[in-house]
Structure formats: structure tokens, C-alpha cells
Amino acid sequence: MKPVKEPGSILVVTLSNIGDVVMTTPVIMALRMRFPEARITVVVGPKAKPVLEKSKAIQRIVVYDKKADLWGKWEFLLELWKDRYDMVVDLRNTAIPFLVLAPRRSPLFRKYKKINMRERHLEVLSMMGMQAPETAPFRFFDEADEISLLKKIEEAGIGEKSGWILVAPGAASERKRWPAGSFREVIRELAVKTSKDVLLIGSKEERAIAEETAKGMPARVRVLAGETSLSETAFLLSRAALVIANDSAIMHLGYETGASTVGIFGPTDHKKYGHKGPKFRVAIADEDACGCNSHLLPYSERSCFHGLSPEQVLRSCAQLMQQGTGAQ
Numbered sequence: 398m399k400p401v402k403e404p405g406s407i408l409v410v411t412l413s414n415i416g417d418v419v420m421t422t423p424v425i426m427a428l429r430m431r432f433p434e435a436r437i438t439v440v441v442g443p444k445a446k447p448v449l450e451k452s453k454a455i456q457r458i459v460v461y462d463k464k465a466d467l468w469g470k471w472e473f474l475l476e477l478w479k480d481r482y483d484m485v486v487d488l489r490n491t492a493i494p495f496l497v498l499a500p501r502r503s504p505l506f507r508k509y510k511k512i513n514m515r516e517r518h519l520e521v522l523s524m525m526g527m528q529a530p531e532t533a534p535f536r537f538f539d540e541a542d543e544i545s546l547l548k549k550i551e552e553a554g555i556g557e558k559s560g561w562i563l564v565a566p567g568a569a570s571e572r573k574r575w576p577a578g579s580f581r582e583v584i585r586e587l588a589v590k591t592s593k594d595v596l597l598i599g600s601k602e603e604r605a606i607a608e609e610t611a612k613g614m615p616a617r618v619r620v621l622a623g624e625t626s627l628s629e630t631a632f633l634l635s636r637a638a639l640v641i642a643n644d645s646a647i648m649h650l651g652y653e654t655g656a657s658t659v660g661i662f663g664p665t666d667h668k669k670y671g672h673k674g675p676k677f678r679v680a681i682a683d684e685d686a687c688g689c690n691s692h693l694l695p696y697s698e699r700s701c702f703h704g705l706s707p708e709q710v711l712r713s714c715a716q717l718m719q720q721g722t723g724a725q
Contacts, residue, residue, distance in 0.1 A: 404483035404501065406436045410493050411449075413442030413463065414569070415627070416646035418449070419653055420515040421488050422535035427522060428486065429454040430533060438480060440493065447627040452536045486525070488518050501525070512668050535653060537631035546629040553619060555594050562587055562595045563634060563651075565642035566610045567603030567622070572700040573643050575661045577610040582707035583641065587714065588615045593638055596621050598630060598647065639718055641710065644670050652677055657717040659710060663702030664691065675720065678713035680705060 407428055411421045418441060428437060438457040439449055449458055459476050462469060477497055484501040485494035494502035503521050511517045522528075547558055555561075566580045584595055595614075597607040599622035607622035625633060631650050634640055640651035640658040644665045651658035652672045660671055662681045671679045684692070687703035 404435050406482045408438050408482040408485045410440045410487040410489050415445045416649045418445035419649040421518050423532045424518050426532035426535050451539045451628050538628040542628045542632050546632050559636035560638045562593050562639045563637045564597050565599050565647040567599040567606045568643040568645040572664050579707050580610045583710050659713045664699035680710045680713050
């Protein structure tokens, strides 16, 4: 039997939403470690391109806009066809592997054994006969982001250059946002019991949510939402003592950058979208004890946190901070 030739060029087809793309980065790093000499091209949605563009593991990024007109989609194909690919790993399960005529490609029909989405993405490599190695951390930011972020911190009058408590009260979907009042109780308790600055973070669209959450808070609580780029936010997360976030892109970034992270779950499935490990805690209430009957609704309509209390979230925060796993 002839040995399988190492691929010289690999195409990875990833997803569109920022959080979903963050969960695919372990696949990219697994391929980089398995095939260190290969040229890796990644297809990604326009909104999530900033997740990938600082990584040296990727040689080329091709943007696919599913809302593009027929001409835009033709231009996308022309851009793809600039390279010949020996292997395609398609995490969207599209026709792309066939359109580029790759000799080695991920299967079109799949029977997953994993529930968790991050683990499912890695499982695709197993379906292709590859053992996914322990992956190196993905690089979401570069030195320029470190310099610019620390300058912004200084200009905001924040003395510490690490060890902050970061709170992300927003999420792309309103359904996944734990109430601002509940976040306030957690922030107030942490501000009183720790000496750490509490920074509220998120996108420009989430600025109003962060400002609402910060009302009546001590002076050490600052709003940075909308003031940092995605890559600067990733650097901020990597130096945090603690991250508290709804099920969102920031929660996934916190996990991937190694920050001690509490993920707040209500309507979404923590088994599918949560994480495991000593630096991650799932904050979730008992759905069976709740009278909302949300189990009768499709996931797209669920919005209940089943009475998740600030005390439950604070217990998760205390566990992580007592471990001393956060940046100091």
C-alpha cells in the first residue's frame, strides 16, 4: 500500500458567527500541528473574519457572504480557485469540497458521537482518519493589539495592566442575556469583596447594555464595551483574573485564551455550547424546577434562565478565584 502523501495545501471551511468560528479554531491548530509545512486557507463569514486574521497558522482567508448576490458568489468561487487543494475540511458541510475537486475531503454524510459543538468540529478530523492532537493555543491577537489595548487601559485611568474582572452582559441574541439587574448584584459583590477593577466589555452594539448594567456601581466598575477591537478584547481576556459572560462569543474567547470563565446559560444548551476544564464553570439553574414550560417550545423561542440567581453565579466565581487560575 502506498503511503498517503502529506497535503501541501489545505482548505478549511468554517462558519459565519463569531462565537461559532472561535469554536472551530482548535481544528485549524490541529491541522497546523499535524501538517506543519502545509499552506492553510480558511473560508469564513465576513462578520467573523477578525477572529482569524491575526493568526500565523493561516496563510490565506477567503470571505464567503451567504447574503451575496449571484455575481458575489461567482467572485467567491474565482477566489477559491486561485489555489489547488490537496485536502478540504468542511465544517459547514457544503458542496465546496466537490467544487474545488480536492482528492481528500471531509465526508458529506456524518454520524457524530459528540454532543458538544467544539468537540464535534474536532470529530470531523477523526472521520477523515486523523487523530486530533492536543492543539496549541490559537493566536487571536498580536503585539500591536497588546500595545494599543494597554494604552486604552491607561487612558481610561485604570492602573492595573492585568488581573481585571471582565463582565460581558451582552450577547448577539436577546434571549441569551441574563438580566442586567442580576449582573449588577454580582458586580457589586465582587467590587466590594475584591480589590480588582471590574470592566464591562462587549461590542459597540452592546454598549447600551453595558452602560445600563453599570448604573449605580462603584467607581472601580468601568465600561469598555465598544472601545476595543475583537483582537484587543482577546488580549484583554488573556490577562483577566475572571471572566463572566452569557453564552456568547466572549465566553468562547475567554475559554480559548485560557481565562477563568463563568458561562451563564438559560435558553441554550450548556452541553452543546459550554466547555469543560478547571478554568470553566457553567452557571445554570434547574430547568425542571421552573414553571416556564420552555421545554415545549423550539430552542429558537426559549428565553428563560429558570431563576438563575446571582448567588449561584457568585459561587462559581469564588471557586475559580480561590483556585488562583486567573492572571494576577
